[in-house]
Amino acid sequence: MKIENNKVALIEYVLSDAEGNQIDASNGQPLAYLHGHHNLIPGLEKELEGKSVSDKFTVTIPAEDAYGPKMDHLVQANVPKEMFQGVENLEVGMRFQAQSDEGMHSVVITQVSDEHVTVDGNHELAGMDLTFAVEIMGIRDATAEEIEHGHAHGAGGHHHH
Template identity: 75%
Template structure:
């Protein structure tokens, strides 16, 4: 069975950056997702289309097709430390949920000065070309419920209440 829209696909993957450093991996349990519903980054979903159970391949997804390019307007310097209530120690790489007109988003501290910090609201993998080593473990038809919810249910997508 080929991967196409409204198939539940299980994949094992290892994700590395341009230097070959491992960023993420599926581990023992494959990742189950509903194809064609934007549950994966666009470039990866495009690469998986038409593949079948047992296929193994490597794909490098350019940043624009992954988490996007770094956007300068999401980086804010000069944020007063007192805006972070209850935080005693600041460290590079700390993540916070920040609220803006667009709702909540995650920001990471990238610079610490005496009174202020710089925060970056870009996805931590923005601006990066990502390489996936993929193994397609299983492909099956999605249930009507999965299609209506827009995602796979449970391991291999079986729904348990």
Template identity: 55%
Template structure:
């Protein structure tokens, strides 16, 4: 059975950045299962897996526009420290939920001074070319419930 829309695909993967540093990996754990064609994974990886079969191994390089998008400078803002009322200690790397015109977004603190905090609302991998080393471990038909919900359910049903 080949990877195609409406199939549940299980993969082992290792994700690296352009410097070759491992960002994430399923190796040594459970494979990642996703519903192919339902936008459960980034487009560049999903497109590269289409038509492949169980046991195939491949290396996929995904440019930002087919991954988490480009980094948008307008998503980086410096705000008064008072905007973080109730938070005693603010450090780079901390994540917060912020309100935007499009609704809540996750932001990460990138810089802190005595009076200001700089936050970045871009996805942490925005603007990064990603490399996936992938092995397809299983392909099966999706259940009616998985197709209806648009995502994979575990072995015991919906989680």
């Protein structure tokens, strides 16, 4: 069986940045994903197409096929500190859930001054070329319910937004 649309594949992966620093890894808990439903970044899904169980590969995916370029309009400078009620010490690197026109999204503080902070709403991996070392652990047909919902259920099936 090969990975194709409406198959669920179980993959072990190690994700590294361009310098080879590990960002994320499945660590023996393979990720289950439903192929063809945009559950993974486009560049990785494209590489997985047609692969079989026990195939291993390493691929570097440019930012535009991963989480996209950094978008300047998602960076907001001079946000008043009063916006962050109940937080004693605002520090660079803190993440918050922010409400926007598009719903909830995650922002990170990139600068702190006396009265203001700068927040960046880009995905933390935006603008980065990503290297994935992948091993295919299993492939199965998706259930009708999985196809309807657009993601894998059961072991390893969790949301990555």
